[in-house]
Amino acid sequence: MKLASYTLAAAALLAATGAFAQAKEQFFPLLVYRTGPYAPNGTPWANGKQDYLKMINARDGGVNGVKLSFEECETGYATDKGVECYERLKGKGASLFDPQATGITFALTDKAPADKVPLMTLGYGLSSSADGGVFKWNFPLMGSYWTAADILIQHLAKKEGGFDKLKGKKIALVYHDSPFGKEPIPLLDERQKMHGFELVKIPVTAPGVEQKSAWLQVRQQRPDYVLLWGWGVMNSTALKEAQATGFPREKMYGVWWAGAEPDVKDVGMGAKGYNALALNTSGTSPKVIQDILKYVHDKGQGTGPKDEVGSVLYTRGVIIQALGVEAVRRAQERFGKGKVMTGEQVRWGLENLALDDKKLAQLGLTGVIRPISTSCMDHQGSTWARVQTWDGAKWSFSSDWYQADEQILKPLIKSAADRYAGEKKLTRRSPADCQS
Amino acid sequence: MLYRENGQFKTSYRADLQVFPIRQDRVAIALLLALAIVVVPLVAPEYLFRAILIPFLILSLAALGLNILVGYCGQISLGTGAFMAVGAYAAYNFQVRFDGMPVVASILLGGLCSTAVGVLFGLPSLRIKGLYLAVATLAAQFFVDWAALRLKFVTNGSSSGSVSVAGLQILGIPIDSPVQKYLFCLAFVLVFATLAKNLVRGHIGREWMAIRDMDVAAAVIGIRPVYAKLSAFAVSSFIVGVAGALWGFVHLGSWEPAAFGVNRSFDLLFMVIIGGLGSIMGSFFGAAFIVVLPIVLDSLPYWFGIPIDTALASHLTFMIFGALIVFFLIVEPHGIARLWSTAKEKLRLWPFPH
Numbered sequence: 001m002k003l004a005s006y007t008l009a010a011a012a013l014l015a016a017t018g019a020f021a022q023a024k025e026q027f028f029p030l031l032v033y034r035t036g037p038y039a040p041n042g043t044p045w046a047n048g049k050q051d052y053l054k055m056i057n058a059r060d061g062g063v064n065g066v067k068l069s070f071e072e073c074e075t076g077y078a079t080d081k082g083v084e085c086y087e088r089l090k091g092k093g094a095s096l097f098d099p100q101a102t103g104i105t106f107a108l109t110d111k112a113p114a115d116k117v118p119l120m121t122l123g124y125g126l127s128s129s130a131d132g133g134v135f136k137w138n139f140p141l142m143g144s145y146w147t148a149a150d151i152l153i154q155h156l157a158k159k160e161g162g163f164d165k166l167k168g169k170k171i172a173l174v175y176h177d178s179p180f181g182k183e184p185i186p187l188l189d190e191r192q193k194m195h196g197f198e199l200v201k202i203p204v205t206a207p208g209v210e211q212k213s214a215w216l217q218v219r220q221q222r223p224d225y226v227l228l229w230g231w232g233v234m235n236s237t238a239l240k241e242a243q244a245t246g247f248p249r250e251k252m253y254g255v256w257w258a259g260a261e262p263d264v265k266d267v268g269m270g271a272k273g274y275n276a277l278a279l280n281t282s283g284t285s286p287k288v289i290q291d292i293l294k295y296v297h298d299k300g301q302g303t304g305p306k307d308e309v310g311s312v313l314y315t316r317g318v319i320i321q322a323l324g325v326e327a328v329r330r331a332q333e334r335f336g337k338g339k340v341m342t343g344e345q346v347r348w349g350l351e352n353l354a355l356d357d358k359k360l361a362q363l364g365l366t367g368v369i370r371p372i373s374t375s376c377m378d379h380q381g382s383t384w385a386r387v388q389t390w391d392g393a394k395w396s397f398s399s400d401w402y403q404a405d406e407q408i409l410k411p412l413i414k415s416a417a418d419r420y421a422g423e424k425k426l427t428r429r430s431p432a433d434c435q436s
Numbered sequence: 437m438l439y440r441e442n443g444q445f446k447t448s449y450r451a452d453l454q455v456f457p458i459r460q461d462r463v464a465i466a467l468l469l470a471l472a473i474v475v476v477p478l479v480a481p482e483y484l485f486r487a488i489l490i491p492f493l494i495l496s497l498a499a500l501g502l503n504i505l506v507g508y509c510g511q512i513s514l515g516t517g518a519f520m521a522v523g524a525y526a527a528y529n530f531q532v533r534f535d536g537m538p539v540v541a542s543i544l545l546g547g548l549c550s551t552a553v554g555v556l557f558g559l560p561s562l563r564i565k566g567l568y569l570a571v572a573t574l575a576a577q578f579f580v581d582w583a584a585l586r587l588k589f590v591t592n593g594s595s596s597g598s599v600s601v602a603g604l605q606i607l608g609i610p611i612d613s614p615v616q617k618y619l620f621c622l623a624f625v626l627v628f629a630t631l632a633k634n635l636v637r638g639h640i641g642r643e644w645m646a647i648r649d650m651d652v653a654a655a656v657i658g659i660r661p662v663y664a665k666l667s668a669f670a671v672s673s674f675i676v677g678v679a680g681a682l683w684g685f686v687h688l689g690s691w692e693p694a695a696f697g698v699n700r701s702f703d704l705l706f707m708v709i710i711g712g713l714g715s716i717m718g719s720f721f722g723a724a725f726i727v728v729l730p731i732v733l734d735s736l737p738y739w740f741g742i743p744i745d746t747a748l749a750s751h752l753t754f755m756i757f758g759a760l761i762v763f764f765l766i767v768e769p770h771g772i773a774r775l776w777s778t779a780k781e782k783l784r785l786w787p788f789p790h
Contacts, residue, residue, distance in 0.1 A: 032746060034747030034750065035754075043747070046746075071738070072746040073746070074734070074746050074749065074750040079691065083487075083687070083688060084486075084487040084491075087487040088483060088487060088735075090483075091481070103692055106596070106690045107688050107689060107690045107691070110689040110690055111689065114612065177585055178597070178694060179692050182595065182596045183595070185595060186595045203585070206694065423532070423600075424602045425602075425603055
C-alpha cells in the first residue's frame with residue numbers, strides 16, 4: 001500500500017515536471033540599461049523590445065503557439081555586470097542574446113560559441129563579425145560601424161559632387177573613447193587612403209560630458225565636416241559644444257546611435273540642421289507600432305510612457321525583437337513548428353533569415369526597414385541606411401538609401417576576421433558546417 | 437561552549453606561532469578548505485561559479501593586496517584599478533608577444549610589471565601622507581587609463597582598443613570550464629593569502645604597522661620609512677596586478693580600460709574598509725559583501741515573484757547598499773572582520789559574555 005502511494009506520488013511528480021518541461025515558452029533574455037549615463041537612450045530601446053514581445057503574445061498568442069517569455073537584467077552598460085547578467089539569464093534557457101552594448105558584446109563573443117547561444121548585435125558590436133565563416137555565433141544584422149562610416153563618407157562625397165572632391169578636405173571624427181567609438185577608424189583610414197582627405201581623430205573620454213578640449217581641437221583644426229560617434233549624454237553635449245564654439249551643425253554627421261530624440265531634444269533649435277544616419281523610420285504610422293499601441297498600450301500593459309512609442313530608438317528596439325522572433329519562426333520552419341527552439345536552432349534561423357517585401361508587410365514593417373536576407377557567410381544581411389536631419393522639432397529623411405561599398409568592406413572584414421581567427425586559433429567553417 | 441580552548445596548552449614556540457593557534461579554528465579552516473576545494477566544484481551550478489565565485493575570489497585577492505597597503509601600512513591608495521590594469525595588460529602582452537608563454541608565467545610577470553609601476557607611484561608616499569597621497573595615487577589611475585586608451589603598444593595595435601585572450605591552459609590542461617577557472621583562481625588566492633598572512637606576521641609586517649601607527653616613532657626606533665613604505669607598495673601592487681590579470685584572463689576574457697576604471701578602485705577601497713582594515717580575513721568579507729550583496733538584492737524581487745521595474749530594482753539596490761555601508765561603518769567602524777572577532781570572543785566566554 002505504502003509502496004503504491006509512493007509510486008503514485010513519484011509518477012505524479014514526473015508528470016508534473018514533464019508538463020513543466022513542455023510548457024511551451026520561448027525565453028528571451030533582455031540585457032538592458034535603464035540607469036547610468038546612457039539610460040536616456042537605453043530606456044526607449046529596452047521598452048520597444050519588451051513591448052514587441054508582449055504584442056506578439058497578445059495578438060498571435062506567440063509563435064506558432066509557443067508563448068514568448070522574457071526577463072530583464074540591468075547591466076548599467078558595464079561589461080562585468082553584463083557578463084553576470086548573461087550568466088544569470090543563460091541558465092534560464094536563453095536561446096538568443098542582444099547584449100545592447102559594444103563592450104559587453106566583445107566579452108560575450110568569446111563565451112557564446114562555448115555556450116551555443118547566438119548574439120544579435122543590430123547596428124553595433126564587432127564589425128568584423130559580419131564574416132560568418134569565422135564568427136559563427138555573432139549577427140551584426142543590418143549593418144555595423146564600418147557600414148555606417150562608409151555610408152557617411154559616401155554621403156559627404158555626394159554632397160561635394162564626387163569622391164575626387166574629397167581630396168584635401170578635412171574630416172574630424174569626434175568619438176566616444178571606447179571600443180564603440182574606435183570601431184569605425186579602420187574603415188575611415190581605408191577611405192582616407194583612397195580619396196586623400198585628412199582624418200582628424202578627436203577622442204572624448206567616456207561618458208562624454210566633458211568635451212571642452214575636444215571642441216577646442218575642432219576649433220583649431222577647422223574641419224570641413226565632423227563625424228560624431230557618440231552615445232547617450234555625449235551626443236547632446238557635443239551639440240551644445242558645437243553651438244558654443246560656433247561649428248555649423250549642418251556639417252555634423254552622427255552615426256545612427258547619435259540620431260535619436262534624446263540626443264537632440266534638450267538642444268532643441270540649437271541642433272537644427274544636425275544630420276545623423278537612420279537605420280529605421282520613426283513615428284507611429286507603421287502597422288507594427290499601431291499593433292503595439294492597440295494590443296499592449298491601450299490595455300494598459302505598455303512598458304514605458306505611451307508618447308515615446310514610435311520614437312527612433314523605441315522603433316529600433318521593436319525591429320531588433322522582431323528579427324529575433326523571426327529567427328525563431330524561421331528555425332521552427334525547419335526544426336518543427338510549435339516547438340521551443342534551442343540556441344543552436346535559433347542560430348540557424350538567424351543565419352537563414354529571408355525577409356522580403358512581402359514578409360516585411362506581414363510583420364507590419366513596410367517602409368521601416370529594407371528587406372534583409374542573411375547567409376552562412378554574410379551575417380549582416382543588409383547594409384542600407386539613410387541620412388536624417390533634425391529641423392528643431394523632429395527628424396526627417398534628407399537623403400536616399402545608401403548601401404555600404406562591398407569592394408571596400410569585404411577585404412576589410414575578411415582580413416580582420418582572419419586575424420581574429422589566427423589569434424584564437426580557429427579554423428574557418430567548412431561548407432558542410434554551413435548546412436548545419 | 438564548543439569554542440572554549442580549555443586544555444589547549446602550547447609547549448613550544450612553534451606551537452605558539454601557528455597561524456591558527458586555537459584547535460577549533462584549525463578545524464574550521466580545514467573544513468572550509470575542504471568545502472572550497474572538493475565540495476563546491478562538485479555541486480555548485482555554473483551560474484554560481486561564473487557570476488559569483490570567480491569574481492569573488494579575484495576581487496578578494498585584489499582587496500587583500502590593497503589591504504596590505506591601506507590596512508597594514510596606512511598608505512591610502514585610489515589607484516588600485518590602475519595597478520590591476522597594469523597587471524592585466526602586461527600579462528596580455530607577455531601572452532601575445534611571446535609564443536608559448538605559460539599562462540601562470542604571464543600572470544606573474546604581469547604582477548611584476550604592476551610592482552614596478554606601484555613602486556613608481558609609491559614614491560610620493562615618502563613625502564606626503566593621507567588624503568594627499570590618495571590624490572597622488574589617483575594620478576596612477578588616470579595615467580594608466582590614458583596609456584591603455586592611447587598607446588598602441590599596450591593593446592598590441594587592437595583597432596577597437598579592446599583586447600582578449602583565449603585558449604588558456606596549464607601543462608596541456610585547458611582552463612575552460614567554470615570549475616577549472618574556479619580552481620585556477622582558488623589556487624592563486626590560497627597561495628597569496630598564505631604568503632600575505634605570513635608576511636604581516638613577520639618583521640616586515642610589523643614595520644608596516646609601526647609606520648602606519650606613527651611613522652616618526654617608527655623611524656626613531658630604527659625602521660626605515662623608505663624601505664617599509666616602498667615594500668608595502670611593491671607587495672600590494674604585485675598582488676593587485678595578479679588579481680587584475682586574473683580578472684582579464686579568467687573572468688572577462690576580453691576587456692577594455694573601462695573594466696579597470698576609477699570605480700573599480702573605489703569598490704576595492706570600500707571592500708577593505710567594510711571588510712576590516714588590517715585583516716586578511718577582512719578582505720574576503722569585504723569582497724563577499726560588495727560582490728554578492730548587490731546581486732542578491734537585485735534578484736530578491738524575482739525570487740519572491742514580485743514584479744518590479746528593472747530601473748527601480750537597480751535604484752533600490754544602490755540605496756539599500758549605500759544604507760548598509762553607512763550602517764556598518766557606524767555600528768562597527770573596524771569592519772566585518774572585527775564583528776567576527778568580537779563574536780569569537782563572546783563565544784569563548786559563553787554562556788557569560790561581557
